[in-house]
Amino acid sequence: MPDRRHFLQQLSALGLGAVAGARVLPRVRIVGDPFTLGVASGDPWPDGFVLWTRLAPDPLNGGGMGLDDVPVRWEVATDDGMRQVVRKGTAVATADFAHAVHVTVRGLSPDRWYWYRFHVGDATSPVGRTRTMPAPGASPSRFRLVVASCQHYEAGFYAAHAHLAREDADLCTFLGDYIYESSSARRVRAHEAGEPTTLAEYRNRYACYKTDPQLQAAHAAMPWVVTWDDHEVDNNHAGLVSERRDPVEVFQLRRAAAYRAYYEHMPLRRSSLPVGPDMLLYRSLEFGQLARIHVLDGRQYRSDQSCGDRTKPPCEEWDREDRTMLGATQERWLTRGLARPGATWQVLAQQVMMMPLDLDPGPGEMFNMDSWSGYPAARRRLMRVIGERQLPNVVVLTGDVHANYAGEVPRDWRQPDADRLAVEYVGTSISSEGDGMDTYPQVERARASNPWLKFHQARRGYIRCEITADAWRSDYRIVPSVQTAHAPIATVASFVTPAGRSVVEPA
Ligand SMILES: [Fe+2]
Incomplete structure (x- = not known):
């Protein structure tokens, strides 16, 4: 089993593998912290921004997420305690993109700060701060x-x-x-x-x-x-x-x-x-x-x-x-x-x-x-x-x-x-x-x-x-x-x- 997995990872690493076979897992169990690479946001516009994370419990060895696509929930709030959530949704972290997530958030108020985080399985990311x-x-x-x-x-x-x-x-x-x-x-x-x-x-x-x-x-x-x-x-x-x-x-x-x-x-x-x-x-x-x-x-x-x-x-x-x-x-x-x-x-x-x-x-x-x-x-x-x-x-x-x-x-x-x-x-x-x-x-x-x-x-x-x-x-x-x-x-x-x-x- 480890050999086959290793082989598939190699193919995937070459961009040749497993895309057709990828499934979105409804329930996710990840061994280790999937948020080892932190969170980020960027390219803001007046009503939104891009939110980013990448799931990587084994960051230096291909990420360690295997070959399945994984749903990642995200939330945007107006407070750092994440109590006033104003936008949320689910993005799919695909094996094809190394389980990176890019969320385009729109419909927010201009010229103000927001806070955001991600959830996958039982894990929750650190909270990031960003602005429109x-x-x-x-x-x-x-x-x-x-x-x-x-x-x-x-x-x-x-x-x-x-x-x-x-x-x-x-x-x-x-x-x-x-x-x-x-x-x-x-x-x-x-x-x-x-x-x-x-x-x-x-x-x-x-x-x-x-x-x-x-x-x-x-x-x-x-x-x-x-x-x-x-x-x-x-x-x-x-x-x-x-x-x-x-x-x-x-x-x-x-x-x-x-x-x-x-x-x-x-x-x-x-x-x-x-x-x-x-x-x-x-x-x-x-x-x-x-x-x-x-x-x-x-x-x-x-x-x-x-x-x-x-x-x-x-x-x-x-x-x-x-x-x-x-x-x-x-x-x-x-x-x-x-x-x-x-x-x-x-x-x-x-x-x-x-x-x-x-x-x-x-x-x-x-x-x-x-x-x-x-x-x-x-x-x-x-x-x-x-x-x-x-x-x-x-x-x-x-x-x-x-x-x-x-x-x-x-x-x-x-x-x-x-x-x-x-x-x-x-x-x-x-x-x-x-x-x-x-x-x-x-x-x-x-x-x-x-x-x-x-x-x-x-x-x-x-x-x-x-x-x-x-x-x-x-x-x-x-x-x-x-x-x-x-x-x-x-x-x-x-x-x-x-x-x-x-x-x-x-x-
Ligand atoms: Fe340089």
């Missing part, structure tokens, strides 16, 4: 946002997440590198295995991350809006070009597995359901008239990095007009979204640094070819949209580089005094690359080449933003160490962007 967005056209007085990215499990503990959970923010935007496919050079704890390539391996990697109680607390405290960067699939991949330049057919299979596992573990809308190696992740959300958040996908459709990737002086292909970061369809979607009136602040929640960062301290140029500085034509097109339409209050939020930066995006980086068309707040990692340092010497040496750069710092943490109709404030929150799960948090710097001016000023 303000009604369209409403003018909320403030919006509080936290910005996080890059949480290498091996590189550090998640004390920053525990603090982030207590920030009383309306929303967390997570800007990529939720998991890492590769191992960290310095480790405080270990992944279960080598680089994932199959669906079963990616599922186990997500489960490993999601067993962390501080990450679970951050999810349970507020809705998350997520996008990915490279490590959810493969380091510095670009479209269907993998790091090691695998045959496209091979990398398509890997990307399909990675995208499927990503969807299974994130509180994403049904519209993001992947189809093979494709997944629609770019989307927009509105916080009344105060903010429109454009969530970008700068990985799936981008041209291959030029000049051999890494930090290089520009080469000939670098400035080719046809090279793209977002792909033509997403570019058109973003142009339409930016042009639509009705939002004070336009937020680009995205992966890689947009402001130019010339790392050559002298008259030459040297850019990170994986960032927007490696895609100058794509950045020019975006700046043209912002500049020609005179869009005020464009704020770029970024992850990727495991360092804090604040600065202004100029119209033309070859003219130091050029207009600044947007501001950018780059958030450091939650844990990736270990404790970090106060500043990167390479960046400090090149300060004169980057007059738009106002702040740089490389400890671990996140950004807390407070947004009103008058100003955007960003507080850079850091922990002194990721070697312990109980590090304290402190604000290392605060900046303000007044409405109507693309400047970053000390608060």
